[in-house]
Amino acid sequence: MITGPIKNLIREFRKLPGVGEKTAMRLAMHVLGAPRQNAKALADALIEVKEKIRPCSACFSMTEGDICEICASPRRNRALICVVEDQAGLMSVENSGTFFGLYHVLWGRLSPIDGIGPEDIKVGELVKRVAAGGVEEVILATNPSVDGEATALYIKKALSPQGVRVTRIARGIPVGGDLEYADALTLGRALEGRSPY
Numbered sequence: 325m326i327t328g329p330i331k332n333l334i335r336e337f338r339k340l341p342g343v344g345e346k347t348a349m350r351l352a353m354h355v356l357g358a359p360r361q362n363a364k365a366l367a368d369a370l371i372e373v374k375e376k377i378r379p380c381s382a383c384f385s386m387t388e389g390d391i392c393e394i395c396a397s398p399r400r401n402r403a404l405i406c407v408v409e410d411q412a413g414l415m416s417v418e419n420s421g422t423f424f425g426l427y428h429v430l431w432g433r434l435s436p437i438d439g440i441g442p443e444d445i446k447v448g449e450l451v452k453r454v455a456a457g458g459v460e461e462v463i464l465a466t467n468p469s470v471d472g473e474a475t476a477l478y479i480k481k482a483l484s485p486q487g488v489r490v491t492r493i494a495r496g497i498p499v500g501g502d503l504e505y506a507d508a509l510t511l512g513r514a515l516e517g518r519s520p521y
């Protein structure tokens with residue numbers, strides 16, 4: 325019978341993505357057997373990331389300052405905005421090495437089943453950003469899942485009064501797949517092969 329602090333630890337590990345009961349148990353047992361300083365380093369790293377890292381005030385990607393490195397860089401094309409669902413999506417596009425514009429991180433996707441509506445993700449902020457001017461193209465790089473497609477369609481409609489060019493990354497990514505798991509070459513091609521949406 326597992327109770328008290330160990331049970332709490334297992335419960336917290338279970339909240340992590342991709343961690344089931346068995347893995348949570350194994351991680352908890354690992355922490356129990358590890359030196360105290362290792363556990364403290366892990367706890368400190370968790371707290372530090374929450375205290376120091378916050379969303380960029382322009383694109384909402386996670387950063388240490390007010391503006392992220394990408395938004396601050398003079399080498400990025402400010403007329404291009406690539407819309408991704410989360411930080412993992414941003415990293416995938418960035419790692420493809422084929423995109424030199426700016427990003428907009430939605431922090432989620434529309435999902436009526438889960439009760440996630442437009443006000444729960446950073447869509448309004450994107451519309452405002454485009455309305456502020458200077459943006460020529462918005463590339464929709466939400467995941468090729470049902471929710472990702474619905475989100476892309478919603479954004480296209482929300483942006484249509486502004487007359488900005490809206491494109492969607494090509495179908496190189498398997499349907500139902502996740503940007504995070506697409507290899508850099510496939511994603512690079514999907515970006516280059518984007519078409520009007």
Ligand SMILES: [Zn+2]
Binds near residue numbers: 380381382
């Ligand atoms: Zn930024």
